[in-house]
Amino acid sequence: MTTQIAHLIRRRLGGVAVVGVVALIAAGCSSASSADRDKPESNTLSIVTFTGGDAGIKYENLIAAFEKANPEVDVKQEILAGDDTYNTILATRMASGTAPDIFEVLNNDLRPWLESSLLTDLTVQPWVKNEIETVQNLAEQTEGKTLSFVPEVNSGGVFYNVDMFEERGIEIPETWDEFLDIVKRFRADGITPLSVGGKDGWTLQTQWTQMMRATSTPEEGAKLTSGDLKYSKASTAAIIPAFADLVAAGGFDPNATGVDWPSSANDFALGRTAMMIQGTVALPAIRNAAPGGNFSMFPLPFSADGVPAPLALSPAATQAIPTTAANPKLAKKFLDFWASPEVHAKYLTDASALTSLVTSTAGDIDPAFKSASELLPTRGIEIAGLVRPTPEVGAAIQAGMQGLMVGSASVEQVLEAIDAAQAAGN
Structure with a gap:
């Protein structure tokens, strides 16, 4: 794991090798990841995104709905700058045993994490078979494994x-x-x-x-x-x-x-x-x-x-679970909740987005892109x-x-x- 994440930081995260980060990886990555797998899960779910402000209301409402349905769970969302430091911060946390349970994928680009085998396999989740064809074609996969959830197009x-x-x-x-x-x-x-x-x-x-x-x-x-x-x-x-x-x-x-x-x-x-x-x-x-x-x-x-x-x-708001997440079961439960028809429809309305799931209603289509959405079947x-x-x-x-x-x-x-x-x- 040490070599993999060091390669990730040097080659795929803006081309900058950060000495302190690499030293941290060398000192604690392998031991932290194995310890986390043995640590019992808590009722606190950590989520990292780079989307906030007006566009972030979709996450705020989603988290509130999940906590209402699961009152024993406390969801902690952290919003980081969506620049070239974003992946570096995440990689550092994955190496040090403080990875978030779910993170929004920068630019919907899973390549850095795929190369380093740092994503949890989500292939058996119930929503995978319900993805529209476009999302299935867009999904970044390795050896037939689905490694992310795409909630919108x-x-x-x-x-x-x-x-x-x-x-x-x-x-x-x-x-x-x-x-x-x-x-x-x-x-x-x-x-x-x-x-x-x-x-x-x-x-x-x-x-x-x-x-x-x-x-x-x-x-x-x-x-x-x-x-x-x-x-x-x-x-x-x-x-x-x-x-x-x-x-x-x-x-x-x-x-x-x-x-x-x-x-x-x-x-x-x-x-x-x-x-x-x-x-x-x-x-x-x-x-x-x-x-x-x-x-x-x-x-x-x-x-x-x-x-x-x-x-x-293109996929939008792509979500992934790190292999070093402390609460992978709870993270999967959150994604399953997100993909349920009523919850997903409300999310799409808040996000003003196009649906990514066959079984989901489309949400309220805003007139601003209704004409464009009608062109997708023939010109998308x-x-x-x-x-x-x-x-x-x-x-x-x-x-x-x-x-x-x-x-x-x-x-x-x-x-x-x-x-x-x-x-x-x-």
Whole structure:
């Protein structure tokens, strides 16, 4: 276990080897994990997530419902920053015998934990067979084992202000050029076309991901992940110049890199901008600011000529149980409760999310993405198996797009930086 987690920290958690963490692993990992397995379970369940604020109400209500149904149980939720320290903190706790019983998987990416065999097998849980086909295809598995619970499905696209579009007679764009024309139209009217929390780089990588899903293939993704193909030589190379064109068209506020994610959501919700490229997970923040706002969503039209723009599907709020969890039985009970039809339906309503389970009702579909959800059967594609950038590449993508927005980097420089990050992470 010592070598496995040390490898995890060095290679998969942002590319930084932390001496203190590695020393802790060497000193206590094997003994702590064996001791925890023999320790009797308690009635305290610990959960770590990176989702809080407006979007975190789904967890708050879920935990309250579980504690009401199980009054002898005390659920402790801890919210950590969803940055490159998140996995490092979790790995350290797993090594020291203080692992949470359940944790929300950063970016829904199980690869680091799969490589280190740190996830509990959930294959026999009753909800596994009830997962919709999309989730079964998306689920990260090893040798046929299900190692996580996916409670919702996220769909990416462009939120837009319906009233602003209708006032100008603007129709939903089907091509990238049409999308750029709409951006220019709003800019000419003195309205900032797009909200983006450019200060928080993950919002920009969300845009990159949505553009990626229309250009890449699973085969190409495998080569990019392995390092056998450079990003600058793959179809994904078209994303950066297209984003530069969006910046040049006036798509964003000149100060967008100084605006954080919550502020950008408020700007869109309150009509200060016309659109926002995001996933369905952004809706709670939008609704918190504008409960009755007239919003809808369309697929980001970045696709080959003549090909309808697809909607990206991905797992969301993915949950896992560490192999060093102190209360694995109670953790499984919590996930089973979460997946029960009535509880899951309420969770989906709170999360404004699409269902991941066949036996669950859909919850209350918000009008903001009802039109998009209707397209999923015919125009939805899965992100899993496509490009899953390493932390190093993700950081280069984010920094590069921020550089394009402030004019401190060129397309060529950004592509070179992404290639360098890919080489450093492999």
